[in-house]
Amino acid sequence: MSEQSTRRQFIDRSCRILGFAAIGGTAGLLTHRASGDAVYQVDPFKCTACDLCRTSCVLSHSAVKAVNDFDKCGYCMLCPAYFDVTSRPDEKGIPAGKVCPQDALKRRVVGKVDEEDPNNNYYEYIIDETRCDGCGKCVKACKPPAGNGSLRLEIRYARCLECNECSIQIACPDRAIVRLSTPGMAPKEHVVESKNV
């Protein structure tokens, strides 16, 4: 009899442990999801710069901005992300049009400067985030084979409201908006207003 009782007690304890584990696991998952240690970010390998980041964000000026990876950048004189290479060239043979409709992509000469022949110069390209609306036209133009793929879109944490459901993530046809765990990331100060308030 005592042996049978022990078996039942064992089953009872096992069931309780399983119950606790299920409840605890669920609570942990929900707590982790609600915590500030995870952020939305753009996966550059999936992103096709489709322009939905510009229009889908709840902010009036999207939290998604273009950024330049200087290690990859070719510092081109005729950057295909800066110049609209299909536009009519000026008298120096340089395309007159620019890719960025907001004129947010800026450039400056770096290194030794040749005033006479700009083809001898290297140019550093920087994004003016106050102008960039995340349309991704420069990112698309920089993709290989035309460019080196140094430009990419990125969610700027200082602007992102971290909505419970990211509207860009819902809209993204390429599932390029991912949730990244960032343990220990410092709390941030929001710098933008919401479109919905």
Place this chain on the structure above:
Amino acid sequence: MEPNDKETTQLSLTDRFRRSWFPPAAVVGALGAFVAAALRVRPAVKASARPAESAATPNPAAQAAGSAPPVQGLVRTYAQSGALGGATSAHPFRRSLAGVAVGPNDMIYALGDDEMRVFDSTGNPIRTWRVPEKAECFSVGPDQHVYVGAAGRVEIFEATGSHVGGFAAGEKNRPAGITAIKVFQKDILVADAAARIIRRYDANGKQLGIIGNKSKAGSFILPNKSLDIDIDTKGVIRATDTGRHQVTSWAIDGSPLGSFGKFGMSDPADFVGCCNPVNLALAPDGTIVTGEKMVARIKVYQADGKLLAVIGPEHFDPNCIHIYIAVDSKGRILAADPERREVKIFSLVAKAGTAERKTEEPEST
């Protein structure tokens, strides 16, 4: 035994289970897990949500340039006469294709899958041997030795594949970014894209000189971090200067001899995009064959820069950032497409001003 104990022990296991608090706990847990999973699952996106411009059109500029009508009024016409190593071939390149060269008796050498594959001029395989991993370029010398560039070193192999030597290229703390090798007599020319110059070595690896630094900018302008070179029988070096959109010429002592080419999106003689031409090779008749990216195509120029022929983008993968080129003694152009991992062979079929017009059926090996 106490009455309560008796009652407990007489309960069936099912009743015991029903009376315990586990079932509601399990239900709560399952519901919680379901809710959590539902929160993680994103709603399906309708296909119509994707804007018209998307991954299907990777680059509007490339699309505009690539959709240009066929070039009229060219002096030469080439047609594909064969192919090596494609997906349907008996000897496909499965992972990579990083170069093509022509050796003695027009033997075809192709670097891919960390192997050197040697074919006869008709495309029949002769031999294969292993090369260093991440080999980026190679050349076949007049001595039939094969010079392979990998990780800042030049490795030298006999025609049979035996490793016979090698040397480190570049500076002591700054290894060369070797993107091309060519051999002229006893000199080995190494294109160092990291330093943006051409280094000239003897067979023992002693640096004899530098080519490309006697220009106004002091080096080649290489936004795409690639430099390709070739040398003719007289010792005139041709090199790609991609940032300036030029083919440049140099003497073996490093003196500049001239250049041709400029940026342009409409005239087929010009070079498109940020940085072209990306590859080149010299033909025995003195013509210069260039490979371009963005609009993946091959062009044939006279030595003075006059455009003779265009082999259009319909032959190549649009995502090619290189088209490796070699020309054999008959003037056939061998073009390695690294995206499709296939070497295409193009033969001259017509020349303006000549009655001769050959037709060749493509053959695949």
